[in-house]
Every structure is written in C-alpha cells, then in structure tokens.
Amino acid sequence: MxxxxxxxxxxxxxxxxxxxxxxxxxxxxxxxxxxxxxxxxxxxxxxxxxxxxxxxxxxxxxxxxxxxxxxxxxxxxxxxxxxxxxxxxxxxxxxxxxxxxxxxxxxxxxxxxxxxxxxxxxxxxxxxxxxxxxxxDFSLLGTPHTPERLAWEGDVGGRAGKRTREVRRRALDLRVDLLDRYWLDGVLAATSLLPLQLxxxxxxxxxxxxxxxxxxxxxxxxxxxxxxxxxxxxxxxxxxx
Ligand SMILES: C[S@@+](CC[C@H](N)C(=O)[O-])C[C@H]1O[C@@H](n2cnc3c(N)ncnc32)[C@H](O)[C@@H]1O
Known part of the structure; x- marks a missing residue:
C-alpha cells in the first residue's frame, strides 16, 4: 500500500x-x-x-x-x-x-x-x-459522500497552507475514506487517502x-x-x- x-x-x-x-x-x-x-x-x-x-x-x-x-x-x-x-x-x-x-x-x-x-x-x-x-458520527454515517470542503488553513513553513477533505462512507462497514488535498499558496501540493475502519x-x-x-x-x-x-x-x- x-x-x-x-x-x-x-x-x-x-x-x-x-x-x-x-x-x-x-x-x-x-x-x-x-x-x-x-x-x-x-x-x-x-x-x-x-x-x-x-x-x-x-x-x-x-x-x-x-x-x-x-x-x-x-x-x-x-x-x-x-x-x-x-x-x-x-x-x-x-x-x-x-x-x-x-x-x-x-x-x-x-x-x-x-x-x-x-x-x-x-x-x-x-x-x-x-x-x-x-x-x-451516526448523524453522518448514512451520507455516502460529502463533497470536498475546507478542513484546515494555516501557516506551513511561512507559506499559506490549507487542507480540503472529501469523504466517502459505508455505514454498515463503519468504513470512512478521507480524501485530503493539501494546498500551498493556492496550488495543489499533495493528496492523501486515509481509509479508516471505525x-x-x-x-x-x-x-x-x-x-x-x-x-x-x-x-x-x-x-x-x-x-x-x-x-x-x-x-x-x-x-x-
Ligand atoms: C493519524 S497519524 C497519528 C500520528 C501521531 N500519533 C499523532 O497523533 O500526531 C497515524 C499514523 O499511523 C501510522 N500507521 C498507519 N498504519 C500503520 C501500521 N500498520 N504500522 C505502523 N504505523 C502505521 C501512519 O504512518 C501515521 O503516522
């Protein structure tokens, strides 16, 4: 992986x-x-x-x-x-x-x-x-997809950083896939998929x-x-x- x-x-x-x-x-x-x-x-x-x-x-x-x-x-x-x-x-x-x-x-x-x-x-x-x-979060687990939205903003080594997050969920499996996109000065710098088993x-x-x-x-x-x-x-x- x-x-x-x-x-x-x-x-x-x-x-x-x-x-x-x-x-x-x-x-x-x-x-x-x-x-x-x-x-x-x-x-x-x-x-x-x-x-x-x-x-x-x-x-x-x-x-x-x-x-x-x-x-x-x-x-x-x-x-x-x-x-x-x-x-x-x-x-x-x-x-x-x-x-x-x-x-x-x-x-x-x-x-x-x-x-x-x-x-x-x-x-x-x-x-x-x-x-x-x-x-x-049972209020969200029934929602299979939450589109990308801002999750964090801050300073990264003197540059303007931010993280956006898109989420996919499978309620019965208690499975949550977090797709994080990381930005520096408004430019996409990295993506990170976190597959989490709750x-x-x-x-x-x-x-x-x-x-x-x-x-x-x-x-x-x-x-x-x-x-x-x-x-x-x-x-x-x-x-x-
Ligand atoms: C959410 S981060 C937590 C980092 C730190 N403990 C903190 O709280 O700031 C999860 C960490 O688990 C590590 N990790 C995930 N699966 C692992 C595995 N099978 N063996 C060792 N580390 C693993 C990842 O590389 C990552 O650094």
Whole structure:
C-alpha cells in the first residue's frame, strides 16, 4: 500500500502544532515504566510524553519518522523505530498507547488481532494498552459522500497552507475514506487517502478480550468524560490479563 503520509509530514506538523489534549489525557492516565507509542508519526504525542520516561515511537512511514527525528532535542531519549504495528517485537513496556485513530488503519480482523496480540506480548500482567479512536458520527454515517470542503488553513513553513477533505462512507462497514488535498499558496501540493475502519465499543471489547486484555474503562473525550452518543472520541483503556 502507498504511504498516505509520504508527502504531508510538514502539513501534519503545522496542523497539529499545539494539539496536546490527547497527550495530556495519556499523561494523566500513565502507568509506570517505558512507554511504546504505536503510529507515532512525526512524534507529537511521544515527545510530549517523554518528559521523565523512556519512550519508543513506532511507525510505518519513513517520511513521518524523519520529521520526528529532526525535531529531537539534545538529551531527549525517545527512540524512533520504523515498523508495522501488526508485527513488532521491541521487548517489554510498562504501557502502550495508540493515538489519534492509528488503529483505524487496520481493516481486517486478522490485522486487528495481530496488532493486539503483538501488544499483549509486549506488556506484563496488568499493564495498560490505551487505544484512541474517533467516535463514529451516526448523524453522518448514512451520507455516502460529502463533497470536498475546507478542513484546515494555516501557516506551513511561512507559506499559506490549507487542507480540503472529501469523504466517502459505508455505514454498515463503519468504513470512512478521507480524501485530503493539501494546498500551498493556492496550488495543489499533495493528496492523501486515509481509509479508516471505525469500531464500536462492544466490538473493541471483544477484540481486546480475544487478544488477552480486559477493558478497564471507556472515555468519550480527552477530559475523561463518559462515552455517550455524540461524543468526540472513543478511548479504551485495556489491561493485560
Ligand atoms: C493519524 S497519524 C497519528 C500520528 C501521531 N500519533 C499523532 O497523533 O500526531 C497515524 C499514523 O499511523 C501510522 N500507521 C498507519 N498504519 C500503520 C501500521 N500498520 N504500522 C505502523 N504505523 C502505521 C501512519 O504512518 C501515521 O503516522
């Protein structure tokens, strides 16, 4: 599969600069010991969590990791690893977090189970795995196509950047294909297709249980609010059993 992030790390950093509510949530619920971040991307979450613990960031995208490495400050011990969240074997950790919809890139039961089993092998008994999903938007899922519209505007390396998004949905499959177009000074600079597999809480609970976890808690936002219809996020804290 082509890397949807290959041409967009600079846009990604610009758009997510200052977005730290998810990292603050992970920090508040942190467990002791080394931390593994799956789908670390350009390193935003891993960097914010690396204040006083060893952190490893794993990602499939070499261009995203190149940005993470370039942003590394002296003394920062974060380790960046290029690899697949379905097949990693990087030793034991005290906790694993899977931020910002990364798990949605796994489309089949086999891929989902492979990732969760790799997580189970990397965690001792009782250690947590935290998965952050976008919550399915039921008011939109029945709309098969939303035409291109502006999704973000901002500064990208001193130039006027923007992102537009077109969305295709298959409600029964909980499948959402996001076609993002990135623009610099009004000229199309890159396109990125993000095929996302959404999930429901009970389904996630089954997956976790099948892979050697019990679900400790669900949250509906980064403030730690409860899961409810219409909430922003679907955050799962599961523990190795
Ligand atoms: C939405 S980005 C999240 C980046 C970062 N965690 C953040 O929140 O800023 C999703 C990341 O997951 C990575 N990813 C998707 N599928 C993957 C896989 N099978 N193995 C490793 N990384 C993967 C992508 O390359 C991308 O960097």
């Amino acid at each position: 082509t890397d949807p992030y290959a041409a967009i790390p600079a846009f990604y950093d610009a758009e997510f600069a200052g977005a730290d509510a998810d990292a603050a949530f992970f920090a508040r619920h942190a467990a002791p010991g080394p931390l593994l971040v799956l789908g670390a991307g350009t390193g935003r979450v891993a960097r914010l969590l690396a204040t006083d613990r060893d952190v490893t960031g794993l990602d499939l995208s070499a261009p995203m990791l190149a940005h993470a490495r370039a942003a590394q400050r002296p003394g920062d011990r974060t380790r960046w690893v290029e690899g697949d969240i379905r097949t990693f074997d990087l030793g034991l950790f005290g906790e694993i977090v899977v931020p910002n919809g990364t798990f949605c890139f796994l489309h089949t039961r086999a891929d989902q189970l492979a990732c969760l089993r790799a997580c189970a092998r990397a965690l001792p008994l009782g250690a947590p795995l935290v998965l952050d999903f976008p919550s399915p 999930a429901l809480p009970r389904e996630i609970e089954w997956m976790c249980e099948a892979a050697g976890f019990w679900v400790d808690a669900f949250y509906g936002d980064y403030g730690g609010g409860p899961l409810r219809d219409g909430c922003d996020r679907l955050i799962v804290r599961a523990c190795r059993c």
